[in-house]
Amino acid sequence: MTRVRYIADSMAEAVAAARRQHGIRARIVHAGALPGGFGRRGSFEVVVDAAPASLGVTRARRAARLALARAVIAARRASDEAGEAVAAVESAPTMEVRPAVLARLAARLRLQSLPEDLVSHVLARVEEELGDALGADDSDALVRHAALQAVAGLLPVSTPRAPTIGRADGRPHVVLVAGPTGVGKTTTVAKLAAGFRAEHGLRVGLVAADAFRVGAVEQLRTYASIIGAPVRPADGPSAVRDALAALASCDVVLVDTPGRGHRDSARIDEVGALVDAARPDETHLVLPGSASAASLDAAAGAFGRVGATRIVLSKLDESETLGGVVAAVRRAGAAASWFTTGQEVPDDIERADAHRFAELLLGEDEEA
Ligand SMILES: Nc1nc2c(ncn2[C@@H]2O[C@H](COP(=O)(O)OP(=O)(O)OP(=O)(O)O)[C@@H](O)[C@H]2O)c(=O)[nH]1
Ligand SMILES: [Mg+2]
The missing domain is CATH 3.40.50.300 (P-loop containing nucleotide triphosphate hydrolases)
Known part of the structure; x- marks a missing residue:
């Protein structure tokens, strides 16, 4: 992505310059006063994405960016998890024996800094959900499915709706x-x-x-x-x-x-x-x-x-x-x-x- 910086004496001039070059749909990545520059000439900056893509391309680019970031994090996580799982077995040989898939899930949740009470909650939900199916050959996939449900259940969500307009009290x-x-x-x-x-x-x-x-x-x-x-x-x-x-x-x-x-x-x-x-x-x-x-x-x-x-x-x-x-x-x-x-x-x-x-x-x- 090419980014171009516009610096001017006022924010309005910086925006106008960016819009002249890139049109009304110029994608603004950053706008603000330059550090220590307030009041001096050329003290405001606007940074635009110089090649605004079509919506489809933008989405694809965003998805690719997220996928790359997640792949890097996943690689790091896999190595951390392996270390954590080995350390857990070595340091607590008498711990309650659980199927290896659950131990891996617990390690993953802890590496995500999930508090211990919530880790226990997720594990309990997964065990409850799977019962005797735990330990079967395909239990990795089953555990993942149950874990997704359990973790999703931890986050309260209120899906935003369009605001009510034309209210009785006349307020926006x-x-x-x-x-x-x-x-x-x-x-x-x-x-x-x-x-x-x-x-x-x-x-x-x-x-x-x-x-x-x-x-x-x-x-x-x-x-x-x-x-x-x-x-x-x-x-x-x-x-x-x-x-x-x-x-x-x-x-x-x-x-x-x-x-x-x-x-x-x-x-x-x-x-x-x-x-x-x-x-x-x-x-x-x-x-x-x-x-x-x-x-x-x-x-x-x-x-x-x-x-x-x-x-x-x-x-x-x-x-x-x-x-x-x-x-x-x-x-x-x-x-x-x-x-x-x-x-x-x-x-x-x-x-x-x-x-x-x-x-x-x-x-x-x-x-x-
Ligand atoms: N990576 C990333 N950066 C973001 C996101 N949202 C905002 N930023 C960047 O975070 C920086 C701060 O954003 P602002 O919107 O100015 O933050 P703010 O909370 O209003 O800051 P103050 O008013 O100074 O407290 C800017 O560089 C934004 O571009 C986001 O979802 N992801
Ligand atoms: Mg702010």
Whole structure:
């Protein structure tokens, strides 16, 4: 893929230059202020994919990219699992004897950082499901099938539906996105906004509720100018209320919020105050598959204050282990809504699907 960078004095000029060269469907891979460059000449950049492919080619390319990433991870996992299985037998020769297929499954789940209580739960479900069939010649395939069901059952999912429009109270449907820093909130807002426009033909408005951050409004404005959606900056709860009032004629309004570190409880409370002001119909907490199980757990706990009703699992294309993600979703007490699988707006987003998640966690079927 060829990427071209446009640098200009303002984000609008950088976007205009990119669009002149690549047309309205230019695929924006990154947009933002250059580090340390704010206020200087040439301080904003937009990076576009210079060869936007047809939808079919894009899908094929994405599938190939994911397949390659998964193949690399699967190879590493196979070698880790072999080591883990040998170590388990050597260190615990008196352990309960289980068919080798179950031992391999347990090793795989542990390498995915699935917490021990969930590993036991999956093993119990598989044993319960298979009963005497365990140990038969084809039990690898049977175990895989049962394990997929059991792992899928661990992830609560709420399949997103098109928002209700023309509500009795006259308000737009409000979707707010919150979460730790750099997890993909703004990119997810842009992907969702593009989907609402293109798939459902809705009038979409955007609120940049992190307006005090250098370059934050510009980043959202860049995506908005391509999608064709109005953006209102807001730098606090009352500004959020004003922004929503100004966008009252929209069908859907997406509210982007500032990222917060999970240890920064005072500033997470500020995000909570933005949520209270926006009174969203859906509050999505974004948790990245690329993060460690420990930081996902901490983020799920710390962001409890924002009262998320849905979880977006982002950066699944970069994830090496997915056990921490399941545990964090369960801890947050909300259901997964969307998966994001790359940087490209609007393509790299899909509706959450527990079975697909289980396939990602368990890896490809080696015999397939
Ligand atoms: N690989 C990958 N990268 C992603 C994905 N979603 C977003 N990104 C990238 O992650 C980086 C941060 O994305 P943003 O959308 O700016 O993240 P944010 O949560 O809004 O960040 P802050 O507002 O600074 O807290 C960008 O380089 C995005 O292109 C994804 O699903 N996969
Ligand atoms: Mg952001």
